[in-house]
Amino acid sequence: MLERLRIPQDLLRRPAVFNPLPSPTYNCPLCQDRGVVLQGGKAYRCRCMKQKTLQNRFRLANLTPQLRRFTFENFDLKYYSRPHLESARRCLEAAKKFVASCLKDPHTKGLFLFGPVGSGKTHLAAAIANSLVNAGKQVLFTVVPDLLDELRSTYDRRPEDDSYTELELLDTARKAEVLILDDLGSHNYTEWTCNKIYSLINSRLMNELPTVVTSNLDLKELEEYLGERTVSRLVQLCYPYNLPVEEDIRYVRSREEYETLK
Ligand SMILES: [Zn+2]
Numbered sequence: 001m002l003e004r005l006r007i008p009q010d011l012l013r014r015p016a017v018f019n020p021l022p023s024p025t026y027n028c029p030l031c032q033d034r035g036v037v038l039q040g041g042k043a044y045r046c047r048c049m050k051q052k053t054l055q056n057r058f059r060l061a062n063l064t065p066q067l068r069r070f071t072f073e074n075f076d077l078k079y080y081s082r083p084h085l086e087s088a089r090r091c092l093e094a095a096k097k098f099v100a101s102c103l104k105d106p107h108t109k110g111l112f113l114f115g116p117v118g119s120g121k122t123h124l125a126a127a128i129a130n131s132l133v134n135a136g137k138q139v140l141f142t143v144v145p146d147l148l149d150e151l152r153s154t155y156d157r158r159p160e161d162d163s164y165t166e167l168e169l170l171d172t173a174r175k176a177e178v179l180i181l182d183d184l185g186s187h188n189y190t191e192w193t194c195n196k197i198y199s200l201i202n203s204r205l206m207n208e209l210p211t212v213v214t215s216n217l218d219l220k221e222l223e224e225y226l227g228e229r230t231v232s233r234l235v236q237l238c239y240p241y242n243l244p245v246e247e248d249i250r251y252v253r254s255r256e257e258y259e260t261l262k
Helices: 009-013 047-060 082-104 121-134 144-156 166-175 191-206 219-226 228-237 249-260
Strands: 036-039 042-045 110-114 139-143 178-182 211-215 238-242
Touching: 042 047, 047 121, 082 110, 082 121, 082 238, 110 121, 110 228, 121 139, 121 178, 121 211, 139 144, 139 166, 144 166, 144 178, 144 191, 166 191, 191 219, 191 228, 211 228, 211 238, 219 228, 228 238
Parallel strands: 110 211, 110 238, 139 178, 178 211
Antiparallel strands: 036 042
8 A cells, every 4th residue: 555655845835946957068078168178277278179170170161071081091092993093093192292282382283183973083172171171271162063053142142131242252262272173064154154263263373372173074175165264274273183984983882882781
């Protein structure tokens, strides 16, 4: 038989002391989210802040989690067979050299990486961006079709909108310490888009700012889409490197993944 629980009357009258506030939880127990830790009477920047700065830099660089995974270490030369292996190795070396040079000289000449779809150009471009961000450089990774879409969308912008203006967007790309233009390909270029790309490339060249461009078109093909004046600036801005491959690496990787499944 259950005994009736006797609750002292004064306890019932007390306010909510039964539910004490949960003890505070901090994202960083080390500094209790203050960003600094005291040690021996001195204040030090907590390592969570260093982490946050780095994350912020990746975010500002426009590097998505997927792009962040690409490194020089996981750029696998096994996907390039005999006739292409040498070119792939040259591209990898050029990319590493570009990073090393960028860290010493803010006016390093850039790279133009071209080759078929799925040859690893974006991988190399992202690996460059990741290395530089990790080393503290300000990088902006842009996918050209997205950038053009964004630029166009600024025209629908109402004055009260908080979004970027065209000038702000282009200015960010013009002035980034290092700019990556991924996938400068065979889009539907109008005179308007051609002019935007020209002005961006020209501005990077005039200010001698390091720029990496990837494309599935070679310079001759690109000239048909963008015109001679843009391509002639591009050649001055970047050293061209060809990255050929027999089969789209994304297909090969996908098959490998499937075949290792049990
Ligand atoms: Zn902390």
